[in-house]
Amino acid sequence: MKERTKVTLITGCSSGIGYELMRLFDRPGYHVVATALPSSYKALIDDPATRSERISVRALDIADYKSASTLVDEIHDSIGPIDLLINNAGISYRSTVEDMTIDDEQRQMQVNYLGPMHLIRCCLPSMRQRRSGHIINVSSVGGMMAMPTMASYSASKFALEGASESLWYELKPWKIKVTLVRPGFINSLAFTKVLYSKKREQGLASPEYEQHYRNMTRFVETIMKRALATSEDVAQRIFRISQKKRPPLRAAGTIDAFLFYYLRRILPRFLYHKLLYCSLPGVKRWGPGK
Ligand SMILES: NC(=O)c1ccc[n+]([C@@H]2O[C@H](COP(=O)([O-])OP(=O)(O)OC[C@H]3O[C@@H](n4cnc5c(N)ncnc54)[C@H](OP(=O)(O)O)[C@@H]3O)[C@@H](O)[C@H]2O)c1
Numbered sequence: 166m167k168e169r170t171k172v173t174l175i176t177g178c179s180s181g182i183g184y185e186l187m188r189l190f191d192r193p194g195y196h197v198v199a200t201a202l203p204s205s206y207k208a209l210i211d212d213p214a215t216r217s218e219r220i221s222v223r224a225l226d227i228a229d230y231k232s233a234s235t236l237v238d239e240i241h242d243s244i245g246p247i248d249l250l251i252n253n254a255g256i257s258y259r260s261t262v263e264d265m266t267i268d269d270e271q272r273q274m275q276v277n278y279l280g281p282m283h284l285i286r287c288c289l290p291s292m293r294q295r296r297s298g299h300i301i302n303v304s305s306v307g308g309m310m311a312m313p314t315m316a317s318y319s320a321s322k323f324a325l326e327g328a329s330e331s332l333w334y335e336l337k338p339w340k341i342k343v344t345l346v347r348p349g350f351i352n353s354l355a356f357t358k359v360l361y362s363k364k365r366e367q368g369l370a371s372p373e374y375e376q377h378y379r380n381m382t383r384f385v386e387t388i389m390k391r392a393l394a395t396s397e398d399v400a401q402r403i404f405r406i407s408q409k410k411r412p413p414l415r416a417a418g419t420i421d422a423f424l425f426y427y428l429r430r431i432l433p434r435f436l437y438h439k440l441l442y443c444s445l446p447g448v449k450r451w452g453p454g455k
Contacts, residue, residue: 172245174198174237176227176284177254179205181353182303184214185400186251191217198240198247200225200254227254227280228272237287246291249407252281252325253303257318257355259385260362261377264370265317269362277321282328292341299342299412301403302329306349306422310429313445314374314381326415333414344406348399348418349425350392356385373452380447394419 173190177183178199187199197220201209206224209215215222221244225236240247256276258269285300292298307315308322326345333343359382364370399418406412417423429437442448 168194169248170194170196170245171248172196172198172240173249173251174200174240174247174284174288175251175253176200176225176281177202178222179209181355181396182348182351182399182403183251183253185397186253186403187220188214189400189404191219193219195219196221196244198223198244200227200236202226227284228275230280230283233280233284234287237284241291246295247288248292248297249299249301250284250288251301251303251403251407252284254280255303255305257315257359258362259314259359259378259382260317260365261314261371261374262316264362264364264374266363269360270317272360273317273321274324277318278324278328281325285332289336289341293336293339296339297341298339299344299407300329300332300336301344301346301407303403303418304329304345304347306347306425308345308347310425310441312381314377330414342412343414344412345415346399346403346406346418347415347422347426349394349421350385350388351394351396351399351419352389352392353396356389376447376451380445380451384446392419392421394421 171194173195175183175186175190175197178187179201187197190197199209199215199220200223203224203226206222210222223236225232227233237247254276256273258265258273260269281302288298302325304325305322307319308326311319329343329345336343362370402418406416417426432440
């Protein structure tokens with residue numbers, strides 16, 4: 166029997182992992198619906214990579230829940246029911262907890278957690294009816310271990326991880342698969358898109374945290390520039406996972422993610438936190454000093 170074309174909805178395709186995923190799934194047997202923020206939509210539709218007849222580009226702000234519902238209905242009617250949903254779009258705040266505002270916290274959660282959850286809810290009735298489907302949520306090493314100045318980002322990915330674990334149990338009776346992919350550090354320009362809290366942008370952030378920001382920013386940028394893994398590598402990993410008959414609930418997206426996972430599992434918790442704290446760059450100069 167000829168297999169039906171798999172309708173694959175991927176969010177955040179204007180750059181990075183999403184862009185590479187869109188290109189990878191552009192192959193016989195798939196129809197990709199690649200979404201981009203309304204502000205990036207034109208650039209994506211003008212990109213030669215999206216000229217393929219197997220790619221449809223749509224504008225979507227994942228935090229606009231009503232538009233997300235409308236989009237899923239439109240895809241269902243004009244292309245077909247969604248077989249594979251890849252929640253890839255994400256943003257990352259670099260801020261201490263004290264410098265975040267409620268608006269910043271909400272934005273972080275809307276894009277990385279509430280939006281993806283809403284999109285899942287939109288896709289589920291049809292997936293359950295067909296007793297098939299695969300949901301892949303792009304998490305992060307930050308969804309397993311938290312770092313200073315990244316509390317809100319980690320909280321959003323921890324939330325995504327918790328909900329995906331529940332979903333895995335809930336959807337098993339319908340044979341719908343759920344996978345979390347955790348990339349570690351990627352050699353990409355994603356660090357240039359880091360967001361700062363409103364307080365910091367308005368110059369109202371607490372100066373006491375200056376060393377936290379300075380050292381963490383330098384540290385993350387250096388590691389990302391030196392990282393061996395690329396967005397394309399992570400996209401390939403996700404593609405391979407999507408091909409598996411029995412995909413895992415959790416999968417490392419890069420080698421360092423795999424190593425961090427074992428480090429956290431093997432070391433006693435008190436030792437792990439102590440070691441991590443001592444390895445933070447310039448940590449002796451953080452805060453009030455000695
Ligand atoms: N890069 C890393 O080192 C790393 C590590 C671990 C996990 N991850 C995760 O991997 C995923 C992809 O990240 P990436 O590295 O490919 O970063 P990226 O290049 O910044 O891609 C993120 C994508 O999400 C889109 N986006 C942002 N806000 C959105 C919204 N409200 N609605 C819809 N789309 C939105 C962006 O659109 P615009 O370009 O228009 O802003 C962009 O296309 C994210 O979930 C991220 O948390 C990345």
